[in-house]
Amino acid sequence: MIWVTQLLNGVLLGGYYALLxxxxxxxxGVMRIINLAHxxxxxxxxxxxFLxxxxxxxxxxxxxxxxxxxMALIGWGLQRWMLERSLRAGMLVPLLTTFGLAIVIENGLFEYFGADTRSLAPYIGDFAYDSWAITGNVYIGYLAALIFALAVVLLGGLKLFLTYTSxxxxxxxxxxxxxxxxxxGINARAVYGIAAAIAVATAGLAGVFLAMRAVFTPYSGPEQLIFAFEAVVIGGIGSLSGTLVGGIVLGVAQTFGAQINPQGFLITGHVVFLVVLAGRLALTGLRGRGGIQGLLARQP
Amino acid sequence: MSTNRGFVVERWTRLSIASSIAAVALLVVLALAPLLFAANIVDSLTTLFIYLILSVMWNALAGYAGLVSVGQQAFFGLGAYFAIQFSYYGISVYPALLLGAVAAGLLSLPISMLMLRLRSGEFAIGMWVVAELAHLLVALDPLINGETGVSMIALNAISPDDRRAYNYWMALVAMVGLLAVVFALLRGRLGAAVQAIRDDEDAAQSVGVRVLAGKRTIFLLAAFGCALAGSLWLGTSITFQPRTYFGIQWTAYMIFMVLVGGLGTFEGPILGGVIFFLIEYLFGETGVWYLVGLGAAAIVFALFLPRGLWGTIEERFGIRILPVGYSLRMFRSDFPPGGGAAAPDPQPSIKPGVAANESKAPPPVELG
Structure with missing residues (x-):
């Protein structure tokens, strides 16, 4: 029974990763930039x-x-003042500048908020821990279910938006x-600005739900970036529906890993990521990475 | 040559000869430093050498092979960890430090098989995942006591003065040796090949550059170099805490040093390493603001001075201190002086006296 509970928890955690x-x-998918400050x-x-x-x-x-x-405004500004210039300088420069930005944000937050571990759970009352009892000892938390539903709606909505709006x-x-x-006649500059705004706003949304369902410190960012990246790669880069699958695989792997060993949560996640990566490269070589243009550019 | 203007290709300029001699003289002085200088100066120089190793290695990866890694701390930590293992199994201290780096370097071969198939951003975060995984696995080893860490006890058997001198010499030899290897590689065919890869991987492949082999050579070298820096760091600090050795701050330092000094130049990362060392000495006490400053400086340099301080100096004044590239020098006679070979097809856009090897990709050659 414990495994059913863990499976359920893993799937719901996967919803958070998909959101992230x-x-x-x-x-x-849009700008070919991996934002290391995500x-x-x-x-x-x-x-x-929290403030x-x-x-x-x-x-x-x-x-x-x-x-x-x-956050959307910050994303737009990020594109206008940093990424645009970085992109002109070559493929590697956006990595360097977003890494520098990550260092600035983390340490700036630390300077302001200190090293304390914080959570938003106390501010949302019962909602943080209330749950439905499915059977005698299998529960689904309201919050976890909300996050999962939000991830599905967001990913689906984004896909519909990309497919059906001008x-x-x-x-x-x-x-x-x-x-x-x-x-x-498409204003690429404006499009990139909007894409960056959407990306940063959804990251912000995910961050707030992280803070509700768990704890965070100013230095929690890099770990979240790695989880997000793992979910993306497991699901197929650039594929929005794949991201949900990738998030769920990662979440289930982590919760099962944690069940085996307290340290297993992170290790299992990383190992599954590397195994999926190795498997995909072995099966398809470099050409099979398709997903990037996949859902974004190709007509669905 | 039908006109009375042409170009000669030169490698050794008068300045580069003079500065090479000066570099050798400096080395002689540095080699004697533990006998000449006070203890704190020797310690500081050891730290500086370790920074220089990191800086030069990261530049070889990113500046020459186009591989931006945010996970080189994996090898920094593994070098130190394996050194502790070797020491634990009875190998004496300094051979253990070297063997630790060799072991981490060897481990980078299987890692390279997976990671080098990834491109730019994926490679960057993929390496980060490798570093995180290495950190977690090392912390599981009972020998390390989890995040509490462990000391390399055998180091305490050596008197502090001797230890200081040995650490210093080992760091000096490691730095000079790695610089020499990078220098030799970049002057040779590999240098041309990896720069072609960096500038356009597909184009390089199409003219017969063995892309994967070129990248792998640099990746292995950088892994070994970072691992050696890690085991040297262990030699100076004695204690090993996984969180410190596998920390992302090492990557932040490397990026800062290379960007400020000059990405893709040979001398730049050396200059950047010295600047970083001075900044840390002056502002390291301010803790977090110092890190904010490093990150901000990295952004500013990447955006506004992408070739760093050294690259900018080089571009403006056309000087080369070390003969790592080729320069085109314009001459005004019918025949090249001294029987030097004329450049077969000088690009009109290349300014005389400006190093050809960084501003433009050199003609890609097949890797030997």
């Missing part, structure tokens, strides 16, 4: 919501209404070939 990975996958944006957003919840009586859910647009089509065209897209 969604922005990373999206940004890579996890730190999640933590930045969690810290901002609001802690100093006022405002619920974290309502604080999101203020923080998410702010802005979505513009984004896909730019992802495919930004020069040609510009020729037919």
């Amino acid at each position: 990975a969604c922005g990373l996958s999206f940004m890579f 996890g730190d944006f999640a933590i930045l957003s969690a810290c901002l919501v 609001i919840a802690n100093t006022t009586d405002i619920s974290p859910f309502i604080a999101l209404v203020v923080v998410l647009p702010l 802005l979505g089509r513009a984004i896909r065209a730019t992802a495919e070939d930004s020069d040609t897209a510009a020729l037919v």
Whole structure:
């Protein structure tokens, strides 16, 4: 019975990873940038919501209404002032600048918030631990279920947005070939700005839910980046529905690993990631990495 | 040559000859340092050498082979960890430090088989995952006591003065040796090959550069170099705590040193290492703000001075201190002086006196 519970927990944890990975996958698909500060944006957003919840009586859910647009704005600014210039300088420069930004955000947050481990759970009351009893000893937490549902809605919504709206089509065209897209009148600069805004805002959303369901410190960002990246790679880079599958595989691997050994949570996750990577490379070589353009650029 | 203007290809300029002689003289002084200088200066120089190793290794990876790794701390930690293992099984201290680095270097071969198939960003985070996994697995070893860590007890058997001198000499030899290897590799066919890979992997492949072999050579070298830096660090600090050795801050230091000094130049990372050493000495006490400053400086340099301080100096004044590349020098006679071979097809866009090997990819050659 314990394994059924763990399986369920793993799947629900996978929902969180999918939520977290969604922005990373999206940004890579559109701009070919892996944002090494992705996890730190999640933590930045969690810290901002914490600040609001802690100093006022405002619920974290309502604080999101203020923080998410702010994160989107930060994403837009990131693109305008940093990534655009980085991209012009070559493929490697965005990695260097976003890594530098990660160091700045982490340590800046530490300077302001200190090393304390924090959580938003006390600010959302019973919702943090209430659950449905499925059978005698199998439970599903409200919060975990909400996160999972949100991940499905967000990933699905993003896919519908990319497929059926004109802005979505513009984004896909730019992802495919930004020069040609510009020729037919698409403002690639604006598209990249919007893509970065969406990516950073979803990272921020994930960060707040991390803070509700668990604890965080200013230095939690890199770990979240690694989890997000693992979910993306396991599911197939650039594939939004694959990201959900990847998140679930990672979440289940981690919860099963933790069941075997207290240290097993992280180790099993990393090992599964490397095994999937090795398997895919062995089976398909370099050409099989397809997913990137896959869902974003190709007509579904 | 139909015109009375042309180019000669030169490797040794007058400045590079003079500075090479100066470098040898400096080495002689450095070799005698433990006999000449006070203890704290010797310790500081040892630290500086370790930073220089890290800086030069990361530059070889990113600046020449185009491999941005944020996981080189994997090898830094593994070098120290294996050294502790060897010491535990009875090998004397300094051979154990060297063997630790060799073992980590060998382990990088299977790692390279998976990681080198990834491109840019995937490689970067993939290496980070490797570093995290190495950290977790090392902490499981009962010998290490989890995150509490362990001391290399055998080091305490050596008197502090002797230990200081041995550490210093070992760090000096390691740094000079690794610099010499990088220098030799980059001057040879591999240097041209990996730079071609960095500039355009597919194009390099299409003209017959063995992409994977070139990358792998640099990857193994950088893994061994970072591992040696880690085991040397263990030699100076004696204690091993997984969190410290496998910490991401090492990557932050490496990126800072290389970006500030000059990515893809030979001399740049040396300059960057010295600057980092001075900054740490001056501001290291400020702790977190110091790290914020490092990150911010890395961003500013990557965006506005992508070739770093050294690259900028080199570009502006056309000077080369060490003869690692080739320069084109314009001359005004019908025949090249001294019987030097004229450049077969000088690109009109290459300015005379400017090093050809970094501003433009050299003609890719097949790797031997």
